[in-house]
Amino acid sequence: MQISITVNGTNYNLDVEPQERLLDTLRTKLKLTGAKEGCGEGECGACTVIMDGKAVNSCMVLAYQARDTNIMTIEGLAQHGELDVIQNAFVENGAVQCGYCTPGMVMSAKALLMKNPDPSEEEIKTTISGNLCRCTGYLTITKAIQAAANELKGAG
């Protein structure tokens, strides 16, 4: 069946299968491979994207359910080759090791900062509690998100 969906500001009319997940649509049909498949059951957060302003696991949303919604993926952050404040903060704070969890982590952080530009450490930890990282130990990730929030506050 056909759905209309906006991804990173571009509107698409796509044919999707009933069992197709949003993650499959993004990766195979739109070739946006930033969102990763990790566990495939909503545990690891590697597939996190922002749907109508909220972080979701794209492996836990049927493509059909994303009809008429606005999706932001990691590719939508670095438009025109310019990294987002959060991406820069991850680089500067050494918050990336193998990098597999990074797109999901960054999108969870983005959803948080869009809603709450001044999060506490506790709120940051809660935000990334659905994103598993097996390299960094989370400390540098938490620091990077805090640094991004500080920079955004400074810029504001």
Added chain:
Amino acid sequence: MNKFQIIGFNKLSAVVNELQQNTGLVRFVSGATDFINEMHEMSCNCVIDVSQIKELQYVKAEAGLIGIGSGMTFTDLAAHKLIREKITALAEAAEQLGSVQIRNRATIGGNIASASPANDSLPILVAFDASIVVRGPEGTRTISAADIKKNFLRDKELITEIIFPLTSNWRSSFGKIGSRTTVSIAKLSMAMLVEYNFEQNKIISGKIALGALGLSPTCPVHVQHFMKDQTVDSAFAIMLADLLTETVNEMIPGRASRPYKAEAIKGLTFDVISRLFGIQIQQLTKE
């Protein structure tokens, strides 16, 4: 892989119309956080997506009741002022359920429909004597929370509303223990509801629903009797914890998890009491 067709509506009346005409096996999907993990094994011809029906996404208070639309997500429930004030246990359960991503999608209706023994919302419904309204091709019926168990819905029935009594002097809290602190499935859960006299620091009446001990949550009557007219202090908390340990031992005598749950329920009791009455857990455990 099971093949099904999927259709979506943004009006409840359109869903009911479809149910009256559809002769196949129908399943509903909203948050999809359980559905996607199960869709390859489930048998159905048609899946109806109800996630975009706005009229199922509300909280309202009227005629001494609070009505919650089945399409409310756990993120929305955790943040809702009326829920935080009047059904605090539900707001607490909502903010402990899954991860941010799961809470942004999972709905209370879907959670109840799954009726898993480790379900987070059912102990609260049972403690409050809540009821749910379901809509099917032949009309509407109301089901008491006590009657909710696996596969309790009839063919083509959709949960549309959850109804809680609205009271001014009840307090409630929810706690659960799982294998990790967040994104955890309950190994043991507890919803405590008390009618409380603040001037006398006394429980007028109280109730505890225990989850993840059986197929559905239970409110042991002897615990209700014990809580009646009790003064809230450390001694009360310890006696209640001991009583609940005995209760667990009686409820799951042969189960391998019994020694763990019988001990863990003490900590869970202290956690819930300290949240509900502002008593520090250290004060409790030192005595």
